[in-house]
Amino acid sequence: MKGAFFVYIFWVLFYLSLVYLIIKTGKITLYRKILFISITLFFLAGFKIFINPAKYYSGPACPLAISSTSLATIRNLIFNFPLWPYFVYAFLWLAFVLLIGRIWCSWICWFGGIDECFASISKKKLTLPQKLIDLISELPSAVLLFSLLATLSTGTAVFCLWICPLKMSVSFLPGEYIIKLLQIISFISIGIVFLIILPLLTGKRTFCRFICPLRAVLRWSSFVHPSRININLDKCTKCDLCIKACSSSAIDKEYSISPYCNFCLECLEVCKEKAIETKPHCKILISFAMLLSFLVSLLIITEIIKCIKNC
Amino acid sequence: MYQELLKGFFLGLANNIYCFGVCAPVLLPYLLSAENKPAPQLLKYLTGRFIAYIIFAVSSGAAGMYFEGRINPRFFSVLMIILALWLIAYSSGKALKPLESCAWLGKYFPGKNLPLYAGLVMGLNICPPFLIGLNQTLGMNSILLPVIFFTGFYFGSSLWLIIFLFTGRLTQHKQIRTIGQLTAFLTGLWYLGESLLKLIASG
Numbered sequence: 001m002k003g004a005f006f007v008y009i010f011w012v013l014f015y016l017s018l019v020y021l022i023i024k025t026g027k028i029t030l031y032r033k034i035l036f037i038s039i040t041l042f043f044l045a046g047f048k049i050f051i052n053p054a055k056y057y058s059g060p061a062c063p064l065a066i067s068s069t070s071l072a073t074i075r076n077l078i079f080n081f082p083l084w085p086y087f088v089y090a091f092l093w094l095a096f097v098l099l100i101g102r103i104w105c106s107w108i109c110w111f112g113g114i115d116e117c118f119a120s121i122s123k124k125k126l127t128l129p130q131k132l133i134d135l136i137s138e139l140p141s142a143v144l145l146f147s148l149l150a151t152l153s154t155g156t157a158v159f160c161l162w163i164c165p166l167k168m169s170v171s172f173l174p175g176e177y178i179i180k181l182l183q184i185i186s187f188i189s190i191g192i193v194f195l196i197i198l199p200l201l202t203g204k205r206t207f208c209r210f211i212c213p214l215r216a217v218l219r220w221s222s223f224v225h226p227s228r229i230n231i232n233l234d235k236c237t238k239c240d241l242c243i244k245a246c247s248s249s250a251i252d253k254e255y256s257i258s259p260y261c262n263f264c265l266e267c268l269e270v271c272k273e274k275a276i277e278t279k280p281h282c283k284i285l286i287s288f289a290m291l292l293s294f295l296v297s298l299l300i301i302t303e304i305i306k307c308i309k310n311c
Numbered sequence: 312m313y314q315e316l317l318k319g320f321f322l323g324l325a326n327n328i329y330c331f332g333v334c335a336p337v338l339l340p341y342l343l344s345a346e347n348k349p350a351p352q353l354l355k356y357l358t359g360r361f362i363a364y365i366i367f368a369v370s371s372g373a374a375g376m377y378f379e380g381r382i383n384p385r386f387f388s389v390l391m392i393i394l395a396l397w398l399i400a401y402s403s404g405k406a407l408k409p410l411e412s413c414a415w416l417g418k419y420f421p422g423k424n425l426p427l428y429a430g431l432v433m434g435l436n437i438c439p440p441f442l443i444g445l446n447q448t449l450g451m452n453s454i455l456l457p458v459i460f461f462t463g464f465y466f467g468s469s470l471w472l473i474i475f476l477f478t479g480r481l482t483q484h485k486q487i488r489t490i491g492q493l494t495a496f497l498t499g500l501w502y503l504g505e506s507l508l509k510l511i512a513s514g
Contacts, residue, residue, distance in 0.1 A: 136493070137489070138486055138489045138490045138493060139493055141486075141490045141493075142490050142492075142493030142494040142496075142497055143497065145339075145340070145490060145494045146336070146340075146494045146497040146498060146501070149335050149336040149339060149340075149494070149498070150336055150498070150501055152331075152332040152335060152336075153332045153333050153335065153336050176512075178508070178511075179508070182504075182508075
């Protein structure tokens with residue numbers, strides 16, 4: 001298909017331009033956001049407009065689903081062998097995300113892209129009280145634990161059915177209209193509040209920081225993951241620029257970066273003293289992140305083109 | 312007599328994981344959020360559960376029919392609502408301790424007897440394995456035999472809950488306790504919503 005060829009060429013040129021601009025200008029944040037939000041828009045357009053998951057796509061598209069869907073299915077249908085490919089796909093996604101670590105959050109994740117989009121729009125920013133941040137700091141881990149326990153208890157994919165603001169799962173619970181209505185109210189209100197309103201008001205990625213259960217998985221796996229980011233206190237002049245720039249309120253007043261950091265690297269860019277250090281070196285990290293996001297974007301574009309061809 | 316005990320035990324053992332799944336959302340967050348050792352709290356929970364099972368056993372033996380047929384289902388929903396509100400208040404009291412205005416939550420809704428009440432309510436919650444058990448005790452024409460049967464069922468279904476004894480080490484970390492508190496809050500909200508829906512649905 002000629003059209004598909006031009007789409008791929010356009011995307012490759014667009015991507016290479018961004019790579020060039022990052023290398024030339026050193027402005028990671030701006031061009032990362034452009035790439036990140038573009039992937040998100042592609043994904044949303046593809047998944048919500050072109051692809052009918054019920055007809056065309058049988059596996060979870062979202063690693064967050066692993067916290068609910070597969071566990072529920074294991075519980076209910078553990079001996080149903082035809083479903084094993086479904087699990088393999090779902091676990092491959094999770095393995096992929098665990099392998100790349102927190103790079104997922106700021107370079108690929110479509111939830112993060114929406115959050116980033118609205119957080120970037122806001123000019124006047126409200127500051128979240130530090131006491132509130134401290135109070136709900138571990139909320140993503142609580143959401144993850146709650147989702148797992150509720151799924152184990154009910155045998156239904158609780159996160160997908162009640163919390164997921166993108167409604168990645170197309171299914172609703174069978175039964176009365178009131179249940180469906182409550183589901184809709186639940187995920188729309190969570191989406192509107194944490195993906196749109198709070199990011200607009202605060203300029204922070206509030207869904208990523210305070211709700212996302214996958215963030216909790218990455219937070220705990222960061223202890224063993226080789227990628228690291230920290231502040232060299234010998235170089236730090238405590239100007240607080242990194243704290244203000246941090247999109248996920250992950251830097252505290254003691255200038256330590258919490259495991260909830262999403263590797264957006266905005267702190268790295270604003271630090272005049274070059275006190276923010278990453279392992280591996282930030283150039284390797286950025287190259288790796290861009291390559292991965294490019295590969296995932298190709299996958300999404302291919303799925304959309306296949307679907308348009310079949311339709 | 313020992314045959315009834317063994318039957319109950321193996322039925323409980325076969326449905327062990329189900330009971331674990333039902334109890335975990337209430338028990339695990341509570342144990343993670345508490346600063347004291349898990350063993351006494353778990354024991355209180357298991358005691359509450361045992362009391363509930365004996366209540367069922369005596370009632371099914373005495374009445375000779377399903378317990379649920381005799382009691383309005385709204386009763387269980389109300390019990391669950393109380394448990395949910397207690398969980399919410401307890402977790403809020405713990406989490407909001409630094410805020411002086413919320414200190415009363417910790418004072419009036421202590422967690423001391425929460426596991427006992429939670430065990431009682433979760434034990435009274437009729438689940439499919441329990442229904443199978445009740446079905447078995449139908450027509451036993453005795454009060455003692457169902458009690459023996461459900462004692463065996465209780466021990467069989469409680470084996471997996473022993474895992475929670477190992478949460479003690481985790482609670483030494485403040486982050487884990489905070490996660491437990493927040494999860495208990497979310498669980499409370501979940502059960503509150505679920506029970507209110509059941510209450511409304513039952514008319």
